[in-house]
Amino acid sequence: MEENRKAQLLKLLRSRDAYVSGQELCEQFGVSRTAVWKMINQLKEEGYEIEAVSNRGYCLKSAPDLTSPEEITSRLTTDWAGRTVYHFGETGSTNIDAKRLADEGAPHGTLVVADTQTMGRGRRGRGWESEDAGKAVYMTLLLKPQFSPEYASRVTLLMAMAVTAALEEVCEGQSVQIKWPNDVVINGRKACGILTEMSAEPGYIHHVVIGTGINVNQSSFPKEIEQTAASVLRETGKMQPRALIIARVMFFFEQYYECFVQTHDLSALREQYEAHLAGIGREVRVLDPKGEYTGVSKGITDSGELIVEKEDGTRVEVYAGEVSVRGLYGYTA
Numbered sequence: 001m002e003e004n005r006k007a008q009l010l011k012l013l014r015s016r017d018a019y020v021s022g023q024e025l026c027e028q029f030g031v032s033r034t035a036v037w038k039m040i041n042q043l044k045e046e047g048y049e050i051e052a053v054s055n056r057g058y059c060l061k062s063a064p065d066l067t068s069p070e071e072i073t074s075r076l077t078t079d080w081a082g083r084t085v086y087h088f089g090e091t092g093s094t095n096i097d098a099k100r101l102a103d104e105g106a107p108h109g110t111l112v113v114a115d116t117q118t119m120g121r122g123r124r125g126r127g128w129e130s131e132d133a134g135k136a137v138y139m140t141l142l143l144k145p146q147f148s149p150e151y152a153s154r155v156t157l158l159m160a161m162a163v164t165a166a167l168e169e170v171c172e173g174q175s176v177q178i179k180w181p182n183d184v185v186i187n188g189r190k191a192c193g194i195l196t197e198m199s200a201e202p203g204y205i206h207h208v209v210i211g212t213g214i215n216v217n218q219s220s221f222p223k224e225i226e227q228t229a230a231s232v233l234r235e236t237g238k239m240q241p242r243a244l245i246i247a248r249v250m251f252f253f254e255q256y257y258e259c260f261v262q263t264h265d266l267s268a269l270r271e272q273y274e275a276h277l278a279g280i281g282r283e284v285r286v287l288d289p290k291g292e293y294t295g296v297s298k299g300i301t302d303s304g305e306l307i308v309e310k311e312d313g314t315r316v317e318v319y320a321g322e323v324s325v326r327g328l329y330g331y332t333a
């Protein structure tokens, strides 16, 4: 069955609590009863549980936790974000794939998703633990913006906001916050890391790739990050479909991005950002390679720098590039 048709069928089945009649499916896809039956069987073979009741039709009872293009597309509600999806079972790094696809002409909004990465990266050459295949989200969104390169790093903050909004929907009752600039934490532990990279020349962006790793269904982590990492499952006790989280992140990102490109800054989004900013109003330690210091986090500027007020009253606007921020007593607080 062709990818688009499969996505449409899944979307239709998912949109109803009740049964969808065979007749409706025949009309929708312009095919015979036998063809509908074959399409349904193909989904069943892929792990979808579909109940078929004569005289009533078909009902989707459960879906496997796939991040296939059809599974993602069937849940998307966006105009452009994630509308072209590439899926890899295993890859080196989705950022590297997205850069290659961008050079080959992939459109703005292309999404690259993998079940596992062998070379997942964080900032400054650090690693991103990604070998727990099929349990987390490893994805890269490709943008081909019209704006000037100086604004590009700000999209990291938009992605952090989008992931926070999506995780809030599935982590009811838990604290989901942004750890400026590029992480999202659940209950103070890191559940998402974002790595934005750009290809540009003076005054012109070829493309921007936003790599995002989200810990979803991992029940444990390697020793090195056991204390500082969170997954949705560990914090809520519930598994979530990765495709749902991806689709919701795309939804929120598209909204925030549309807002951002009006002004190329965060002026319209700052209030919402700060409402989710970990450590705001509290003392933080800025790990600047030129010298560490502490101060009270006061929020962000419209350009996305963190405002830190030192004890002597001076205000520093911290630029994300080389800096990490810690809570005074722990990772975020």
Ligand code: ATP
Pocket: 121, 122, 123, 124, 126, 127, 128, 129, 130, 182, 183, 190, 191, 192, 193, 194, 213, 215, 225, 228, 229, 230, 323, 324, 325
């Ligand atoms: P910091 O979080 O220390 O301020 P950073 O934002 O530069 O630094 P990233 O580049 O976002 O960090 O991520 C890399 C770091 O995240 C690694 O050094 C490791 O400590 C931690 N890490 C790696 N993989 C995961 C994961 N799957 N979940 C949570 N944390 C991880």
